[in-house]
Amino acid sequence: xxxxxxxxxxxxxxLKVAFVTKDRADIELMKFExxxxxxxxxxxxxxxxxxxKVAQELSQQDVEVVRPLAQNS
Numbered sequence: 235x236x237x238x239x240x241x242x243x244x245x246x247x248x249l250k251v252a253f254v255t256k257d258r259a260d261i262e263l264m265k266f267e268x269x270x271x272x273x274x275x276x277x278x279x280x281x282x283x284x285x286x287k288v289a290q291e292l293s294q295q296d297v298e299v300v301r302p303l304a305q306n307s
Contacts, residue, residue, distance in 0.1 A: 236261065
């Protein structure tokens with residue numbers, strides 16, 4: 235059985251996010267509080283050793299990048 239880790243409220247996006255976990259698996263459950271926001275998959279999260287490399291590979295395969303990666307200064 236998965237366990238609730240935490241619930242995050244993001245009022246600026248009219249969104250609540252619950253994080254559930256079991257062993258090394260984590261799932262985000264999103265609830266939009268604005269009924270006009272369409273429901274659907276907007277992102278998938280996975281742990282990878284090189285985020286910029288994987289992001290570039292996905293981008294080259296026409297995966298939409300909604301928000302670019304932040305660059306470290």
